[in-house]
Amino acid sequence: MSHLTPPRQLPEPDADSPNGTTAEDSSAAPEVKDTEPDAPKDLDPAHEEAAEATGPTTADEADESADTTASDSAATDEPDPNSAASSSVRPGWFGWRRRFPRAARAVRVGTSVLAGVLVVGVLLMPNRLDRITLQSFLRLPVEAILLAAVLLVLPSKARRITAVVLGAFLGLSTVLKCLDMGFYQTLARPFDLVFDWVLLSNGADFLKDSLGRSGEVLVVIGVIVLLIAVLVLSALAMVRLADLMARHRPTAVRGTLVLGTAWIVCFTMSAQAGGVTIATKGYSQYLTNKVQYVRDGLGDAEVFEKQLNVDAFANTPSDQLLTGLRGKDVLFTFVESYGRVAIDDPTMAPEIDKTLKEGDARLKSAGFAARSGWLTSPVTGAGSWLAHTTFLSGLWIKNQQRYRTVTTSDRASLTSYFQKTGAWRTVGIVPGVRKSWPEGKYFGLDNIYDSTHLGYQGPYFSWTPVPDQFTLEAFQKLEHGKKDREPIMAEIILASSHNPWSPIARMVDWNDLGDGSVFNKIKAEGTNPTEVWKSAKRVRTEYRKAIQYSLDSLVQWVQRYGDDNTVLVLLGDHQPVPTVTGGSANKDVPITIVAHDPKVLDRVADWGWTDGLKPAANAPKWGMDQFRDRFMTAYGPEKK
Numbered sequence: 001m002s003h004l005t006p007p008r009q010l011p012e013p014d015a016d017s018p019n020g021t022t023a024e025d026s027s028a029a030p031e032v033k034d035t036e037p038d039a040p041k042d043l044d045p046a047h048e049e050a051a052e053a054t055g056p057t058t059a060d061e062a063d064e065s066a067d068t069t070a071s072d073s074a075a076t077d078e079p080d081p082n083s084a085a086s087s088s089v090r091p092g093w094f095g096w097r098r099r100f101p102r103a104a105r106a107v108r109v110g111t112s113v114l115a116g117v118l119v120v121g122v123l124l125m126p127n128r129l130d131r132i133t134l135q136s137f138l139r140l141p142v143e144a145i146l147l148a149a150v151l152l153v154l155p156s157k158a159r160r161i162t163a164v165v166l167g168a169f170l171g172l173s174t175v176l177k178c179l180d181m182g183f184y185q186t187l188a189r190p191f192d193l194v195f196d197w198v199l200l201s202n203g204a205d206f207l208k209d210s211l212g213r214s215g216e217v218l219v220v221i222g223v224i225v226l227l228i229a230v231l232v233l234s235a236l237a238m239v240r241l242a243d244l245m246a247r248h249r250p251t252a253v254r255g256t257l258v259l260g261t262a263w264i265v266c267f268t269m270s271a272q273a274g275g276v277t278i279a280t281k282g283y284s285q286y287l288t289n290k291v292q293y294v295r296d297g298l299g300d301a302e303v304f305e306k307q308l309n310v311d312a313f314a315n316t317p318s319d320q321l322l323t324g325l326r327g328k329d330v331l332f333t334f335v336e337s338y339g340r341v342a343i344d345d346p347t348m349a350p351e352i353d354k355t356l357k358e359g360d361a362r363l364k365s366a367g368f369a370a371r372s373g374w375l376t377s378p379v380t381g382a383g384s385w386l387a388h389t390t391f392l393s394g395l396w397i398k399n400q401q402r403y404r405t406v407t408t409s410d411r412a413s414l415t416s417y418f419q420k421t422g423a424w425r426t427v428g429i430v431p432g433v434r435k436s437w438p439e440g441k442y443f444g445l446d447n448i449y450d451s452t453h454l455g456y457q458g459p460y461f462s463w464t465p466v467p468d469q470f471t472l473e474a475f476q477k478l479e480h481g482k483k484d485r486e487p488i489m490a491e492i493i494l495a496s497s498h499n500p501w502s503p504i505a506r507m508v509d510w511n512d513l514g515d516g517s518v519f520n521k522i523k524a525e526g527t528n529p530t531e532v533w534k535s536a537k538r539v540r541t542e543y544r545k546a547i548q549y550s551l552d553s554l555v556q557w558v559q560r561y562g563d564d565n566t567v568l569v570l571l572g573d574h575q576p577v578p579t580v581t582g583g584s585a586n587k588d589v590p591i592t593i594v595a596h597d598p599k600v601l602d603r604v605a606d607w608g609w610t611d612g613l614k615p616a617a618n619a620p621k622w623g624m625d626q627f628r629d630r631f632m633t634a635y636g637p638e639k640k
Helices: 045-054 059-076 084-088 093-099 101-124 142-153 156-187 197-247 249-269 282-308 349-365 384-393 400-407 414-421 438-443 468-480 519-524 536-561 598-602 624-634
Strands: 329-335 369-376 425-430 447-450 488-494 566-572 588-595 621-623
Touching: 093 101, 101 142, 101 156, 101 197, 101 282, 142 156, 142 197, 142 249, 142 282, 156 197, 156 282, 197 249, 282 400, 329 384, 329 414, 329 536, 349 369, 349 536, 369 598, 369 624, 384 400, 384 414, 384 488, 384 624, 400 438, 414 425, 414 438, 414 488, 414 624, 425 438, 425 468, 447 468, 468 488, 468 536, 488 536, 536 566, 588 598, 621 624
Parallel strands: 329 488, 329 566, 369 621, 425 447, 425 488
Antiparallel strands: 369 588, 566 588
16 A cells, blocks of 8 residues: 555445454455555665664664654544554653653653763773873773774674673773772782682681671672672663664764764874873773783793792702701791881881881890891782792792792792701791681791680781780790790791771780780770771871881890890881872882891891891892892801
8 A cells, every 4th residue: 555545444344244344354355465554665765775774673763753653643633442552552661751752852862971971981991099080081082983883884783782792891891990999009000810819709708807797798799789780781881872873873973983083183193181192092902901911820820830940949958058047046027018118208207217216226235236128029018928928938929829839839938948957946926817727838837826826815906816016925925935945937927017007006014915805905995997097197197106016016025035046037028008108119128137146147248238127228129039048048058
């Protein structure tokens, strides 16, 4: 039927025919099947091209078409109350769009704008909190132009599928950028797609310790829901934009060409606005960097395996190992988060200097001397176990894969070499360990005292299970203070200067330590971490106080219990979090050797270290992995 043919009058039903069929229906005329009787049989070329360009009708198109049809119908014909089709027409949101067309149009426009803002925002969003500024979002990303071009050339079905996939991928990259932000805030580095997944489990354990099991479960559920929401919203936003471009194809094509030309011109001229480059390909560079990190990570195992098998002392007879320290008590003591910033930062330096000078005076009065230098840690902000293993193994342990590889290998550590000689009893004092620690066997320790074996009955100080002063007193009672004992080599990991540095313990009379109950009152009088972390200045202040407490504990212990055979090696494991360091990339930590016997320090005279507890700014700096071999060489058989 032509669209110009007038409506055909329906024939009257034939009373004699069954079921009320008409005479015309019951005639012998052949039946002609026409699924769309009112549609034009042929389209002119212009109409046909338009139909191909617009593709299949979207949900919004259907709503708009329904609105238009309903309006036209209302203006020309009265609806048939007996027609089921007429009564069931409720276009868009249960008829809401038909009743409120202006509001519906505003919602459609607003949704499209939000979809565009979301997609462009994801492309432009930096992966570091300190780089998120208004200017960072006022740029033109080449990736947005390329995405538009791809979606415009694809046919309808492929366009939809591609939009969903690309939207989900953008959502995943958003999650990855958020992970990077968190890692930069704590570790001063991005999230490693190869090695850092295990740290998420550690994070869950931290939540459990801080919020309890219920709090941990709620947070994990919330994160999962948020992850799904980000993926879904990103996919929907991309589909929305793809459909919008398809409906307005000529305008979208012209806009893409204009933006592409503008990007090329701005990129060629290095155009800037407010010091920020306008034409950017930052998202592509971000993905390229991630791919390179993954490639490097996957190849790291082979590189590390070669390094693992190189040990200059592997074949040295035990009677020629560490001969310069025979008969001495050697204590390798790590001070949590004791980094160079504590000594160099002008807001902390005066108080830290005072503590170190007082420490030098205390040590000198007890007959001790000290020399100090710098080591560069493989980590910053966190990852203490990687730094400890680097220091003791003589290998650069920069990720969890290397840590697991070396701690399950036969490579000897500095502490296991002490054990190999048979001249020392080797012990570990690790108050931060609160569960099984199978890796402890690698370090060659005859006995390990974790937080449950130190006799402490006092309160936790945030993350810290046992205050440093009590830890050192427990070491004195459990090992060092025993009569008629053999020399001791101890690895002591102090924890009071661990993030979040609130509340922190303070020094009490050593005779009043008891079972640690004395610290209940001290904790009650301490600061609230929630309040402290509202201000970076307060965080730095509490960090400085925690470092002072750890140093005071060590120095006073040496002054109180040290003797002619005491040799103390104290060092920081890594720099604190960027909130304290101000985002510095420096990874240096101080290291000091304290001894009563001058012959011990004479052995390292050629190292060029600074006298006293404070290393000079220009004191020698080594990688932390270099210390083991230098130390064992210095205290091995003297060269004639």
